[in-house]
Amino acid sequence: MSGRMRDFDWDATPFGALADWPPPLRAALSLCLGSQSPAAIWWGDDARVLYNDAYIPFLGAGKHPGVLGLPGAAGWPGTWAQLGAHVEGVLHSGDAALSEDEHVFLARHLDQQDVQEEVYASFAYEPLYADDGTIAGVFCLCSETTPRMQGERRLTTLRALSACAAETGSVVAACECATDILAANGYDVPFSAIYAVPLGRTDLELVASSHLDAPLVARLHTLADARAHAWPLDEVLAQGETREFALPSLDWRGDADSGWPEAPRSALAIPLRRAGVQDVIGIAVLGVSPRCALDDSYRAFFDLVAASVEAVVASALGREALQAANRQKTEFLAMLAHELRNPLAPIRHVADRLGAEGLTGPQAARCIEILRRQAAVLSRLVDDLLDMSRITLGRVQLHKRGVLLQEIIAQSLESVDALIRERQHRLTVTSEGAARVDGDPQRLVQCLVNVLTNAAKYTGKGGELHIESFERDGFGVLRVRDTGQGIAPELIEHIFDLFVQSERTLDRAQGGLGLGLSLVKKVMELHGGHAYASSDGVGHGTTVTLEVPLADYDAVLHEHEPEAAPPETGGPLRVLVVDDNADAADSLAMLLEAEGHAATAVYDADAVLACARQFAPDAIVLDIGLPKIDGYQMAQRIRATPDLAHITLIAATGYGQPEDRARAFEAGFGDHLVKPVTLDALRRALAKARR
Template structure:
């Protein structure tokens, strides 16, 4: 009888014999049985010809969870999931092992507690001397950990592949050690123009201009990358279409675990647009320098021309022809002078050399001056300019000369592009704490597509205007620049050609002056006039210290916090009546500091003032929305600060009214 003739052993009066005892009596002896029993990492057991368990080792107990007493005599299908049993998989495994002598499989198996594990199973058929299958030897290994690792690695590689393939802004691909393309992502298709099928297997020198390829540049770059690990270059590369583009290229050598070169990773970025922007910036600098020089040079001959016209105007016995000629020259010199002035101002603004003389500007006076300045043009066209300004005074913070220049430009444009005898309206009002001025005409209008472009330097809208109506295209650029320098904004609106145009500009209102504060009986505090408790919160030590020194000289009690958290420690005991808070502070900015201070006891009557270097309308609206009572723009004029101090004194005990 064979040592594994299990069925014969069961038939020959040993049906209840322990399988280990059967193994012990086998020719291989006790050592073999002990060896099998001692193995813990593998489940090694025997099945009879029908698939029932007849032996069970320690590894099987550990892996499957059954004791020998629990499992011997049970059918091995209990190790399979219900779905596999329903599909007859256990019987199929035994059938295949019977036919071929051996069957190997990987799949999910079930433990006694119902948990599953991924296993490798080898089933070997056992035959007697007559060649009849009498049972099966079954070895099972738990490969769950290995499978999880392989699956994680596969998913990682898949995620990396998807990541690389989905990148469209960079060409990312692999080269073999000789420089032939092995992979190709979506960015490479977009940048280089080749599809994957067209480029895989081709040498990467196809991306270089012919002269670079002939000079051996591709080979040199691979040699450098092979030697030092990577190489970076910027230069021209060639698309499939033959078009060249400016590229940044990084080639990195890729080695395996044994430091054998596997190939090269190549990343290419298209920098054509960036290079063009840089070139435009350089051209812009040269253009600004040229404009400034040109404008200055043009003004030299204008002075004697103007003087000559003045001399001619003193002559009283000129013929009508000479008078008409003189007046024509006068008008053209005036027009040329205005163009040169605008050109010079554009050059100054682009070179950041314009300085505004800011003061309180009365809106009505501003509009009147602009209308008078443009009257020669409107009178020549028999046009009427109608102003609509509030009866009560409206004070703008600005440079009167520059603001007149802005409105004069807008009115001149309205006159130039409106028919003779037409009406131009200029309207002023206060809207959202800003002075708003509108210039409306009924002229040729502006196509909607051009509304965003007309403020660009040298931009002109040609449709609907004759050659004689054109200009340099700098007037509106100048208006926009000057308005923005005032912290305002300007935009155009038109329903289209023939529908007229409206230009709307917004300018900041002037803050209360020291004289207005004095009229209200709230002059600067002195030691005898109830000093304020003032908390200064500013991370700029020099700014905070100097302002504190000034306020203390005026008799006020001042505390300094160089950051927001320090202010939170000072405020509860100091109970400030005025808190001046810098917005742009590290760690805890002005908005967070304000929010935290408002939660403290004793600050209900505090007047909170934002202090910042930003003074646009949006910045003021943001601080107002955050709960600040006032907005100061650095450097702060002392007259304005005195007015705020006076207001804080007036509000003492009143909860800090908003201004």
């Protein structure tokens, strides 16, 4: 500025030739030019300006050097009423003045010269005296505080957003909390719009906004609506990257209390993600202030706002998921209680009837049939629960071999044939080729039976069931189509979730625990395959498709296991039953006695060895889950006792995994039976004691 001062044509201004300036002005100018801080001199009655290099940023490229030597009112027409009041106050009073963190607006960095940029600055004004002692001007030292003041304002917003993330509520409520906070800082965020997936929906939609009038909100509801307004949300969703975009003219209503009167000219669309997950869970659209340059600091603020909104949305999603899980658990426990009471009721009725006198012949046979049928229902419920537990914990081992899909269909139909005939369904089966898959036949049959059972249960009498098998893209495909009640669109993507059923009514007419399709999906995934469902809606039927990888060989690698030989018949045995559940022990002993054996029961592990010496059994049926000493330890003690080591040991347990069987054999058991023990299994195990 020193060179510019020397070269400037001062003769054309009221200052006159530089050599003729009064000493006080020359001294003040020397001080001004030598200052490292922004400094300006306002001289004369019309406050003409002189300034140093450090003051140029206050002016911006648009004013420098054009305002040099101009009156303040001419150089700062928009803000002189504010700035000039301080200068004129010192000129008239002679008193120094200090203005801290003053909010002023200057046309300097922004592209639009008609918009005044927001600036905070502190000013110190000192009077300058002429030779005659009169006040001739004002010396002003300046310090811009814009970064600090804007930073404090933005930090307040971020703190409030972090508190919002901890509040309870749905995704919509949490997002509304966030936009309410952003609305309070319309200076930095002229408007906001948060797109997320509300509970029960599948697509991103506008769930909360601030400073957008109601008609505009309605027109921006979906991503398609946003696209129609040139908002690039589809690109943000697809690419997962922030986009800055120009805004078309908005029907803007400025908020004088918390924002600027001018409409924002641009906005940022920022993808929202859950921590540690790359998938976009939402999009935050944040308006850019028309009075702030979008510099690094401002962009960093927007990134922090987006991160806070991410936390708000993710926290709400977590709460909703937890609440949904709790609701599922509560509903499941209610279903479980209902499904268990259903078979328990006839069992109890039959037990009471059996306790009455005079029950013989057909009535007794009918009671026995009811007991067997309802015990089978209970067994299936328990098996489903155990299967889900094992699969979830990763404790299921597949025994795979090459198997034809036609075999899976045939075996499955054997299990559901009675239900299909009862429902009078028309069944068609079509197979394209002989697709051989690499799978566990037992598990694949279990899956198809589950699917077919669902199709039959939810298809009215006289409906149609279609089973197809074919090859496609390296997979063997099983497809089951029905003409039943169908699935609502909002439920179709959750149909494979735990405890989900297409309808839940008080009568629970269809029964079941809602585990079947979840088991199907998990078993398919264990095979490296897929399971998915489709439906055209309620009343239009359902299609369930299972895909299993094709086998890479043509021949079956393992022969079918030979059917178990019928149990040997022979003389009666002496059998000791050990179970801490007295009813279980006594009932099994009664069953053995009905088979012609001599049986006695022991309920305490401490009495087993003494009773075995006295009773001299041929076999001991031993519960694994004994208190004090478990069945494995007891078996080892028996095997270590010379006079008892020859006795056949049979494990009876609720643990039926392969590793449980292996552990039983290692402990010295000759057989491993899973509760509830069937009579045929017990007969085969006892036959070994005769050899």
